[in-house]
Amino acid sequence: MSDSASHAAKQRSKMRWVMLGFVTLMNFFLVGFTNQSFNLLLAPISVELGWEPVQRTAIATAMSAGMVWFIFVAGVLLDKISVKKIIFSSIFLAGILVALRGQAEGFTFFFAIKFLYGVAIAFFIPADAKTVGLWFDKDELPVANGIIMAASPLGFFFGNMFTGRLMAIFGQWQLLYTVLGIGAIIIAVAYLIIGKERKSEDASLTSDILTKENLGVWKNIMGVLKLPLVWIFCLANAFMLGTLHAATILGNYVFQTDPRWGLDLVSSGQLVAFSNVASLTSFVLLPIIIRKFNLAKHYVKLAIVFGFITAIANLIGHVSYIFGVLAFTLAFTGLMAGIVLAAPRILMLRLPEVSGPRAGTAMGAYLTIERLAITLFVTLLGGLISLPGAQMSVMLGVFYQLQLLAPILLIIGVYLMKRKYKNTTQA
Secondary structure: OOHHHHHHHHHOOOHHHHHHHHHHHHHHHHHHHHHHHHHHHHHHHHHHHOOOHHHHHHHHHHHHHHHHHHHHHHHHHHOOOOHHHHHHHHHHHHHHHHHHHOOOOOHHHHHHHHHHHHHHHHHHHHHHHHHHHHHOOOOOHHHHHHHHHHHHHHHHHHHHHHHHHHHHHHOOHHHHHHHHHHHHHHHHHHHHHHOOOOOHHHOOOOOOOOOHHHOOHHHHHHHHHOOHHHHHHHHHHHHHHHHHHHHHHHHHHHHHHOOOOOOOHHHHHHHHHHHHHHHHHHHHHHHHHHHHOOOHHHHHHHHHHHHHHHHHHHHHHHHHOOHHHHHHHHHHHHHHHHHHOOHHHHHHHOOOOOOOOOHHHHHHHHHHHHHHHHHHHHHHHHHHHOOOOOOHHHHHHHHHHHHHHHHHHHHHHHHHHHHHOOOOOOO
16 A cells, blocks of 8 residues: 555544535535525515615625635635634524524615625635545545535525425515524534544645645745636636526526516526536536546546536526426536536645645635626626616526636646646646
C-alpha cells in the first residue's frame, strides 16, 4: 500500500458519514426547502404586502446580496478556525432569522431579514464544502460532493410539492416560517451535541505541494486568487449554477403570472419538481456510476457536452408553452446536473494549489462569484420579465442561454490543465 493510500485508509472514519449526513440535512432544509418555499410564495406575498416590481426583485436578491459581502471572508476563516463552530453558529442564526421572517410586515424589515439570512448561509455553504474535504479523500470526493449537491434539489422538490399543502394546513405563510425556523434551530443543536471537530492538517483530502511554509491567511488568499484555473472554474459555475438559481428564484413567478402558462401554486411547484427529482438522483448516482465503470477519464467531456445540451433544452422547453414538453426538458436537463453542476467545483478542489488546507479560501472565492452572479442575474431577469409587453417565458428561455458560457469555460480550463499538469492525471 502506498503512503497516500495508507494515509487515506487511516483517515476514513465512520464518523464521516454522520458529518456528511448533518450538512446534507442542513442543505436540504435551509438551502433547499426553505428557499424554494419562499420562491413559490413570492407572488402571493408580493400581493399581500403590496410590493412594487422593484421591491419584489430586491427581496428576491436579498439573500444573495447578504452572502456576497461575507462568503469570501467565511471561506478564509474556515482554513484557520473551527469548522464545527462556524456551522453550528450559522445554522442556529439562520433558524432564528427564518422564524423572524414570519413576523415581517413591511418591505424594509423583510429585506433586512433576508439579507442577514444570506450572511448566515454565507458562512455555512463554504463550511459544508470544507467538511467534505476534511472527511473524504480524493476517491470518495465526487460521491460525497454529489450527495451534498443533491440535498438542495431534494429540498426544492419537497418545497415544490408540499408548500401549497403546508399553507393549507397552517393557513398563513407567517406561521409556516416560524415552524421552519424552529426546525433549523433543533438541527443546529443536534449537530453541536453529536458532530465532531477535525483540523485542516488532519484532512482526508490533502495536497502534495502545500506545506506549512505555504500556508497562512494572506498566503492562502494570494495562492488561490493568482491561479487562473480557479477563476475559470468559478466563472463556469457562475454561468451555469448562477443562471439556474436566478431562473429558479423567478421561474415560479413566471409560471404563475405569464398568461400563456397561468399555473396555480401547486401546478407551478409540480412542474419544477420534475427537474428537482431528476437532478437529486443524478447528483448521487452519476458519480457512483462513473467510479464503478471507470469512466473518470470521460468526466469533463461529459460535463462539456451536457452543458451545451442543457442550455438549448431549457430554451426549447420554456418557449413551448406545453406543460408536458417543459416537464420533460426540465427532467432531462436535471439528469445531466450531476456532472454539469458538480464539475467546476470538483475540478477546482482537486487542484494541487487548492486541495486540503486552502479548500475553504477557494470555496469562499468560488461562492462569492456565484452569489454575485445570482444577484446580477436575478436583477437582469427581473428587469426582462417586467418589461412592458414582455413574453415572460420567452425571456426566461433566452436568459438560460447564458449557460452556454459554462462549457466553453470548461474547455478552456481543461486545455490549461493539460498544459500545466502534463505529468499528472488531475484532469
